[in-house]
Amino acid sequence: MTKLKHRLKDLIIEALNLEDVAPEDLADDEALMDSGLGLDSIDALELVVRVEKEFSIKIKNSEEAREALGSINTLATFIQSRQGEVA
Numbered sequence: 001m002t003k004l005k006h007r008l009k010d011l012i013i014e015a016l017n018l019e020d021v022a023p024e025d026l027a028d029d030e031a032l033m034d035s036g037l038g039l040d041s042i043d044a045l046e047l048v049v050r051v052e053k054e055f056s057i058k059i060k061n062s063e064e065a066r067e068a069l070g071s072i073n074t075l076a077t078f079i080q081s082r083q084g085e086v087a
Helices: 003-015 041-055 062-068 072-086
Strands: none
Touching (some): 003 041
């Protein structure tokens, strides 16, 4: 597991107060929204705010957020691409 993916898992657990979930319980390719982890729109908004702050990136709109929050893998790829734009 990459450091970024591990940090994302910790961030998700912390931001959403998932007390009974450990980082290793979250699969890298498991859906975060809907049928996977089951985040609702409030959870997604909270996570977007935390990700933007933690990684100094901007998620432009709800469509982009939904794509980025597809899974741990898609979120990690999104963050790396955004950080690459800044660098």
